[in-house]
Amino acid sequence: MIYVVIIFLWTAILLYILLGGADFGAGIIELFTAKGNKDRTRKTMYDAIGPIWEANHMWLIIAVVILFVGFPKIYTTVSVYLHIPLVCMLLGIIARGTAFVFRNYDAVEDDMQKIYTPIFVYSSLITPFFLGIIAASAVSGRIDLQANDFLSAYVFSWLNWFSIAVGVFTVSICGFLATIFIIGQTDNESDRKHFTRKARRTIFIVMACGALVFLAAYLEQIPLFSWIFGDTPGLIAIIAASISLVIMFFILERDQPIMLRLLAGFQVSMILFAATYSHFPDIVLLKNGTNLSLLTHQGQTKTIDSLAYALLIGSIFILPALFYLIYIFTKRKDVSSAH
């Protein structure tokens, strides 16, 4: 049953990156859109993500609950030593989740929008940045359980070039996902062209940020290169992702939004797979060389079993409803039956 729980954990994290990431990306794209196009971009984004907005963020809660129920030692270690980036991420989550709703549900449209909008777009940037920092810090081997001064225990555990580079990379992935997603939501040719151009640009940005991650790993002496290219499955994943990126480039101009989305989802899944496979089942790598493993730091058998059953039963309810929701509301406007 432990593997059922681990698969759910991994899937919840992946879906949070994909669906939540596309949400974050919507804000990031808005931030980096020229003034003239801002309103149009915002409206298209809103129509696309409004209905599934709340659901996208539930994956984070699922992942957190799995961690604290099934792997309490891992949850608490991360909570203690990565307290500061976690608080920053939480502030981003609060600001973003509320600003989005406030700006769309305020009965009066006036200067208050000038407050909600910057909060929304900047928190869209901050949240995935710190999410990336947290993920990277877990594996960068800087968490020091023996540290006894504030800086080395609670600051240097996450403040390093590698973590920052992964933070930036996560932001770029969110932007990438959002542009690919939005291509399928546009209802006219000129918008489609506009977002296709944007998508091409973000692909280059993602690649550049990915290169930065490797550079930072090299500077910080983190064996990222051997993690990703040292294992056959990791290597296959990276090759598959690269091939699908080439395919993506070729079909970007053609009107194939579903295919583009699948390819983008596939690429991000492969990146996450390659990044997690080589040190699995270790999830937190500590400074003293020991690691926190999903297999040795799991809860007692009965806890894991009932968690697995709860997740399985939950997914019977959640997944069909979620697919139906996405199906109904992400149909293109020009083909949808009613407005």
Added chain:
Amino acid sequence: MDDFLAARLQMAFSLGFHIVFACIGMVMPFFMSLAHFYWLKTKNVVYRDVTKAWSKGVAIFFATGAVSGTVLSFELGLLWPKFMEHAGPIFGMPFSLEGTAFFIEAIALGFYLYGWNRINPWFHWATGVVVGISGLLSGILVVAANAWMNSPAGFDYIDGQYLNIDPIKAMFNDAWFSQALHMTVAAFVSTGFAVAGIHALMILRGKNVAFHSKAFKIAAVFGTIAACLQPISGDISAKDVAKRQPAKLAAMEAHFHTERNAPLIIGGIPDTAGKKVDYAIKIPGLLSFMATGDFNGEVKGLDSVPKENQPPVAVTHYAFQIMVGLGMAMVGLALLYFIALWKKKQWQTSSWLLKLFVMATPMGFIALEAGWTVTEVGRQPWIINGIMRTADAVTPMPGIAYSFYLFTGVYISLSVIVSLLLYRQIAMVGKLYDSSTEVPKS
């Protein structure tokens, strides 16, 4: 401020904030669905307008409740890692189920808010009901987890080890039912009175009276029925607490000495050093009767608990008195309203009754926060009753005071913005929703 106090205050603020939003987000969908039902049945556009206006409120409160809930799921670890390390695997079952309920709520809300004219009208209505039911379920599950802290079950505590964990037994601990019942009814009381009060104010001001009257009636009926049920659930809770956490009951009642035929103490100023309560009204034997069902039953006093295990008496006692006092005031108003509904119909439009409802607007929420204070402060110094002390659970990270200031600032500004949004929603009712004064198009 020391880290322990800061951590406790931060947790108290986060929960105190979340609880208001969670309750409204849990109860409003029922009001909304009932109005929606009337709209589909009667085709009276006022009901459609009320439904739409309330759905905006639901969206705002759901979003705020959801983010503050997300923050809480992290704060458990950020502030109380030693607690979560042991408690997570034991009391996690309700949280994992709550994840599902919450998820379904979010999906249903997506359908509901964006489904007008896009999906079948009755399917659309049903998604609104699902929002309510799944919200209620997640509330019950979270309270079940909190109840476990009061009544730990589902494990053996041997030599500081937590062995033989049984998550199902932990979820169905002895306190889950009475706590979940009390909390759920409280959510209906507080939201019902708050919503009714706001609409009553609008009726008094003569604004969009047809709209606000319909809205008022739905909220008032829910709120007042719940208010009349609450004393029953309160009685069940009191008997439960007397059995399981005598120290908490003693603190609630400022009951210093173990005795038979114990009096019910109303009001008064507890004097912890002198072990007495000054200026209180005492009703002989009533506490014994309430706690044990027998006027001569023995009620344990604070003297039966070692000093270091006694909860703070004053805070618990005052909070308890506030909760019961306001609860009784609302029962009184509820009874008046029932008379107005059945016997004295002219009362329904009379301004004095509406004014009473306006005055009652915040009562439910104050009672709710007070009740929460009783549960949490009354359990101190324990985080897991009788097993782990709160002081032993706090994070080793220093500087929690800054985090407390930060989150307090965030919650205060959120409260201000949400109040502003609500104010603007209400002020715009005439423009946005109230079509009752228009001539029907067809």
